[in-house]
Amino acid sequence: MELLHEKKKNKSDNSSQKYVDIKEIKNGVIVMKNGSLRTVLLVSSINFDLKSTDEQDAIISQYQNFLNSLDFPVQIVVSSRKFNINPYLEIIKEKEKVQKNELLRMQIAEYSNFIKRLTDSTKIMSKFFYIVVPFSPIESKKEGFFAKMMNTFNPNQQMAVRKEFLEAQISQLWQRARQVEAALSGAGLKMTPLGTQELIELFYNSYNPSLNVNTIIKEVESLELE
Template identity: 60%
Template sequence: MESLHSNELSSGNGGLSSQKYVDVEEIRDGVILLKNGSLRAVLLVSSINFDLKATEEQDSIIAQYQNFLNSLDFPIQIMVSSRKLNISPYLDYLKKKETQLTNELLALQLAEYSNFIKNLADVSNIMSKYFYVVVPFYPVENTKTGILDRLFGSTNAQMAVTRRRELFDTYKNQLWQRVDHIIAGLSGTGVKITPLKTEELIELLYNSYNPSTQNNSIVKDIDKVELR
């Protein structure tokens, strides 16, 4: 299955924009459209502490995961992203609470705690991990008309916008059938799953190609998402 970027990205042409080598044509309605006409959905998946589970629970999780894998009739990608933990919002929250305290002793203790957390983050490389499942869908290509032509009308000027939208909706619905299948299958293992929306997909790709800015990430916390 194709990845989301071209192999030419690693060719060493540092003066060229990496966007030239990204195989993404468009992102809309929570779907990534690649230049080859295929579609992708990305699911954010929570983690579980497998080692802390009882033996019976571990066996059940393994069995559920095996059943999930055996039920697949299409490929998927599992991606792990490690990012430096951004504690700035938490420090801002503590600072705000400190200004609201009327007890000087409590305010002093909170200030010392804030400094401890800040110093700990400065000297430690605290990382947070995000887990994703990439779900593909490949439309059947017509021999006379390519997939991208049908979707974007790049070579067929007479194709109506409504027709292109209908095709996209059809492909998206078939992609979402796979998404629902994966959500149902993985939910049995005890993890939480949610599809990324358009803004979050753009941010994920931006952070992937600009790792130095990942500490500014605003990808939603899996514990605060609207679960399906």
Template identity: 45%
Template sequence: MNITTQEFLEIQDIKEGVLILKNNNIRGVLMVSSMNFALKSDDEQNAIIYSFQSFLNSLDFSCQIIIQSRKINITPYLDSIKNLEEKQDNELLKAQTGSYREFIKELVQGDSIMTKNFYVVVPYSLVEIFGVGGVTKQFNFLNLFSKDKAKIQQFKDDDFEKSKNQLWQRMEFLAMGLKRCGLDVIPLTTPELIELFWTIHHPNEAEIGYSPKISPELLK
């Protein structure tokens, strides 16, 4: 019996930038910028550390930091350079553009140039989920790939709106705290969440080509 990828995922739906799990818990994902901490002065480093410490102490809910390392994908960039090359009327500039494109292509192919993306996953649930002995189960982003079968229940519109509003308040609180540390924070939209999970499940394709086109019916 063939089992589809969707059956292994705990994700039931992605709606309005929110991950809806099969147990009706929801998740939001924030993409966070990076900084070169080593280049900061001692005073700046201390200020960042104290700001981050205060941010962590202010949290009254769990969240998870995800670091995604990928070989840099320059296929779209190379295609744009090739288009400029083909439109160039000046033969000298055309040849220089072609040489530049080949140089960049060989440079990236010769060495593994990595890029890192940073995410914060924010949870919210309508009810507390208790494990053995009444201890709350630890939230983990990897649980989204659990093989355990969860009972699928329909999310009522009113419940979804209330939960989404509570989730957004948490996400705004997190974003504000991280911005005080000098970081830029943006919430992922539905297309960006779909692309994120596509890259997780197709790492090789994500490093050498384009992300697939998303069907309009999936963009809720």
């Protein structure tokens, strides 16, 4: 949580945080300020144009079935980012240092310079696809049964009941996420939920695109998919 709760903050940081609706991120679940929950699924991509006509029709049909099966809203997000080549260049630099063959070391250095010049002159973008799955507790302007019941408990009991209530909501959120995953798997799409650190860095990069922060968000293929 270091990126969201830095010890030293200036006035602009505090004022901008007022416009961020996120209260906290814990165990891969986003808790909003209004009490609603979110989870974010990282989705693989497919090259639709390379599919045959029958395959394209099947994908469209599966997507239609997915939309028709939903009884809750979802948000589909496409994020384009400038590709950060620095970690790869660091790996090459380390290989150059340990290479004992002078000729190979020169070739590695030339290759590294070529990659750097290429990425400096060409804006290479990478795209990430996400599905945001929400869950909102039933809201009422009047004091409901849950609120009335809470007033009969002492503070420790209230804390235990709230924790149990939140866990029940989170369980329903993950149930929705599994429903989305199952519905889209027929279209050949793989997905995995982002963890806490990945969510923090996703939002940090979204609000600070010019900083080009090196994120730990992995490609879908490199993540464990069930």
